[in-house]
Amino acid sequence: MKEKPKTFTIAMTQEERLPVGYKKSQTKLIVTFSIVSFLAALWVSTMFFGKNSEKTTSMPDKKEVMTSSETLEQEKVTNETPVLEGSVEEKTLEVLAAEVKEQEFTKELASSEKIDARDKIAIHPMLNLKLEQIHVSNGLSVKKGQALIDLDEDYLNSKMELLNTGLENLKNQKENLDTLKENVSKAEKEAKSLYKNYKGGLVSRQKAENAINKFKQLAGNYQEVKGSYHVKEQFLSQVILELDPDFDTKEKKSLSLLEESVNKIKTKIPYLKILAPQGGIVASLHQRVGETALSPLMEILLPESIFVMAKVAQKDLPYLKDKVWVENSVESSKESIACQWTLPEEKSDSEYIDIEFNLVFPESLLETLSLQGELKIKSSYQAWGVAKDAVMTSEGQSYIYLLEELPESGEEKQYQAQKFVLSEVVEENEQSYQLSEQDAQILQKKWIARGDLSSIYDQSIVRLKN
Numbered sequence: 001m002k003e004k005p006k007t008f009t010i011a012m013t014q015e016e017r018l019p020v021g022y023k024k025s026q027t028k029l030i031v032t033f034s035i036v037s038f039l040a041a042l043w044v045s046t047m048f049f050g051k052n053s054e055k056t057t058s059m060p061d062k063k064e065v066m067t068s069s070e071t072l073e074q075e076k077v078t079n080e081t082p083v084l085e086g087s088v089e090e091k092t093l094e095v096l097a098a099e100v101k102e103q104e105f106t107k108e109l110a111s112s113e114k115i116d117a118r119d120k121i122a123i124h125p126m127l128n129l130k131l132e133q134i135h136v137s138n139g140l141s142v143k144k145g146q147a148l149i150d151l152d153e154d155y156l157n158s159k160m161e162l163l164n165t166g167l168e169n170l171k172n173q174k175e176n177l178d179t180l181k182e183n184v185s186k187a188e189k190e191a192k193s194l195y196k197n198y199k200g201g202l203v204s205r206q207k208a209e210n211a212i213n214k215f216k217q218l219a220g221n222y223q224e225v226k227g228s229y230h231v232k233e234q235f236l237s238q239v240i241l242e243l244d245p246d247f248d249t250k251e252k253k254s255l256s257l258l259e260e261s262v263n264k265i266k267t268k269i270p271y272l273k274i275l276a277p278q279g280g281i282v283a284s285l286h287q288r289v290g291e292t293a294l295s296p297l298m299e300i301l302l303p304e305s306i307f308v309m310a311k312v313a314q315k316d317l318p319y320l321k322d323k324v325w326v327e328n329s330v331e332s333s334k335e336s337i338a339c340q341w342t343l344p345e346e347k348s349d350s351e352y353i354d355i356e357f358n359l360v361f362p363e364s365l366l367e368t369l370s371l372q373g374e375l376k377i378k379s380s381y382q383a384w385g386v387a388k389d390a391v392m393t394s395e396g397q398s399y400i401y402l403l404e405e406l407p408e409s410g411e412e413k414q415y416q417a418q419k420f421v422l423s424e425v426v427e428e429n430e431q432s433y434q435l436s437e438q439d440a441q442i443l444q445k446k447w448i449a450r451g452d453l454s455s456i457y458d459q460s461i462v463r464l465k466n
Contacts, residue, residue: 006096006097006098006447007094007095007096007097008094008095008096008097008403008415008447008449008462008463009094009095009462009463095449095450095451095453095462096449096450096451097403097447097448097449097450098386098387098390098447098448098450099445099446099447099448100384100385100386100435100443100444100445100446100447100448101384101385101444101445102382102383102384102385103382103383103384103385103432104380104381104382104429105380105381105382105383105385105427105429105432105434106378106379106380106427106429107316107319107378107379107380107381107427108376108377108378109310109312109313109316109319109320109324109377109378109379110310110311110312110313110316110355110376110377111310111374111375111376111377112308112309112310112311112374112375112377113373113374113375114308114309114310115139115281115283115301115306115307115308115371115375116283116301116306116307116308116309117280117281117283117301117302117305117306117307118305118307119301119302119304119305120280120283120299120300120301120302120305121277121278121280121299121300121302122296122298122299123148123274123276123277123296123297123298123299123300124245124295124296124297125149125151125245125274125293125295125297126268126271126274127151127156127243127244127245127265127268127271127272127293128242128243128244128245128292128293128294128295129151129152129155129156129243129272129292129293130151130152130155130290130291130292130293131149131150131151131152131287131288131289131290131291131292131293132150132151132152132153132289133149133150133289134148134149134285134287134288134289135147135148135149135150136148136149136282136285136298137282137285137372138282138283138284138285138298138372139281139282139283139370139371139372139373140281140282140369140370140371140372141279141280141281141282141303141368141369141370142276142279142280142281142282142300143276143279144276144277144278144279145275145276146275146276147273147274147275147276148274148275148276148282148297148298149273149274149293149297149298150272150273150274151272151273151274151293153272156243156269156272159239159242159243160262160265160266162239163236163239163240163262163265164262166232166235166236166239167236167255167258167259167262169232170229170232170233170236170255170258171255173225173228173229173232174229174255176225177222177225177226177229180218180221180222180225181222183218183222184215184218184219184222187211187214187215187218187219188215188219190211190214190215191208191211191212191214191215193211194207194208194211194212195208195211195212233253233255233258234253236258237249237253237258240258240261240262240265243265244261244264244265244268245295246264247261274297276300277300278300278302279300279303280300280301280302280303281300281301281303281306281369281371282298282299282300282301283298283299283300283301284296284298284299285297285298303359303361304361306358306359306361307356307357307358307359308326308339308356308357308359308375308377309354309355309356309357310354310355310357310375310377311352311353311354311355312352312353312355312377313351313352314348314350314351314352314353317343317353319379319381320341320343320379321379321380321381323338323379323380324338324339324340324341324357324377324378324379325337325338325339325377325378325379326339326357326359326371326375326376326377326378327375327376327377327378328370328371328372328373328375328376337359337360337361337369338359338360339357339358339359339360339377340357340358340360341355341356341357341358342355342356343355357377383426383427383434383435383440384434384435384439384440384443384444385429385432385433385434385435386400386422386432386433386435386443386448387431387432387433387448387450388428388431388432388433389450390448390449390450390451391422391425391433392452397421397422398421398422398425399419399420399421399422400419400420400422400448400449401417401418401419401420401448401449401451401453402417402418402419402420402443402446402447402448402449403415403416403417403446403447403448403449403462404416404418404446406461412463413463414461414462414463415447415461415462415463416460416461416462417449417453417460417462419453420442420443420448422435422436422439423436423438423439424436424438424439449462
C-alpha cells in the first residue's frame with residue numbers, strides 16, 4: 001500500500017510576497033520624498049518672512065522640527081522594519097511533503113538472446129517430410145504430449161503410392177528375371193553338351209552352333225532385363241531414402257530389403273504429428289512451413305537446467321545482489337524469472353565478463369512461460385532516493401525544496417524551505433530518483449516539499465498542518 005505523504009502548510013509573510021527588490025526601492029523613494037518636502041517648506045517660510053529677516057532672526061519652532069524629524073524616522077521604521085517572525089497571514093499555500101529515505105531500485109545489468117540448457121532433448125522427425133504446420137516457436141514453454149509440428153501427409157501419400165507401385169513392378173520383373181536366369185542356365189548347359197558331342201563327331205556342327213547362339217541370345221536378354229531391374233531398384237531406394245532418415249544406404253540393395261524398408265515407413269505414419277516427449281522450453285527451431293524437415297527439428301530445454309549467457313560490465317558486478325531476475329522483453333508475456341549465478345573463478349581485465357545465469361522456474365509459470373526475444377537481466381538494491389514528482393528542473397539543473405526543522409519552534413513544529421540543487425540523478429524507477437552519494441549523505445532522512453515553491457523566497461516558514 002502506497003504511503004500517504006504528509007501535508008505541510010507554507011506560511012508566507014507579507015514581506016515574502018513582495019517581488020525581489022521591491023522593499024528596498026520603496027524605502028528609498030519614501031525617504032527621498034520626505035527630504036524634498038522638508039526643504040521646500042523651509043524655502044517657502046524664508047521667502048514669506050523675508051522682510052523681517054534683517055531685523056530679527058526667525059528660528060523654527062523646536063517642537064515643529066522635532067515633529068518633522070520624528071515623522072521621517074517613523075516613516076523609515078515603518079518601511080524598513082520587516083514583519084516579525086511568526087507574524088503570518090491567514091492565507092497559506094499547502095504542499096505535499098515526502099521523506100528522503102532508502103528504497104529499492106532496479107538496475108539493468110545485461111541483455112541477451114542466448115538461452116541454453118545443460119539437459120535438453122533433440123526432436124528428430126520420424127520421416128523426412130515437408131512441414132505442414134508449426135504449432136510452437138522458440139522460447140515458448142510446452143507440456144509433455146503437446147503438438148509441436150505436423151508433417152505433410154499428402155506428400156507422404158504420393159510417395160507411398162509411388163513406392164507401392166514400384167515394388168509391385170519390381171516383384172513382377174524379379175520373377176521374369178529369375179525365369180530368364182533359369183533359361184540361360186539351361187541353354188548354357190545344352191550348348192556346352194552339343195559342342196562337346198560335336199567335337200566327338202556325334203552331332204553336326206550346325207546343331208552345336210545353333211545351341212551356342214540360343215545361349216548367347218538368352219544371356220543378352222537376361223542382362224538387359226537385369227539392368228532395368230537394378231535401375232528401378234535404385235530409384236525405389238532413393239525414394240525410401242528421401243522419406244526415411246534411418247534407411248541404410250550402405251547395405252546391399254535387394255527386393256526384400258526394399259520391402260522391409262517400405263513396411264518400416266508404414267509403421268511411422270502415425271507419427272506425422274510430432275508431440276513433445278517432455279515439458280520444457282522450445283529452442284533451436286529455424287525451419288519454416290513448406291520446407292523439408294531436417295534433423296534435428298528443434299530442442300526441448302529441460303527447465304531445471306536452463307541458463308542465459310550474458311556479458312556483464314565489470315563496473316556493474318557490485319549490483320549482483322541476492323535479488324536478480326530475468327525479464328522478458330515481449331509485452332504479451334512479460335514474466336520475471338528468478339535466477340542464480342556464479343562468477344568466473346579466473347579474474348579478467350576485460351571490460352565485460354561472461355556470466356551464466358541459471359533460471360529458477362516455479363511449476364505454475366511453466367504453463368504460460370515465454371522466453372522470446374531479448375531477455376534482460378536485472379537486479380534490485382537499496383539506495384537513498386527522492387520522489388520523482390518532487391524533483392524540478394530549471395536551466396539544466398535538477399533541484400528540490402528541502403524542509404529543515406526550525407529550533408525552538410514550539411508545540412507546532414515549524415520548518416524552513418530551502419532550495420537544494422541535486423548534483424546528479426543516478427538511476428530511476430517508476431516513482432523515485434536515486435541520489436548520488438554526495439547528495440544522499442546530505443539529504444538522508446530529510447523532508448522535501450513535493451511541488452514548485454518558486455513563488456516564495458527561500459527559507460520560507462513551513463508548518464506541519466494539523
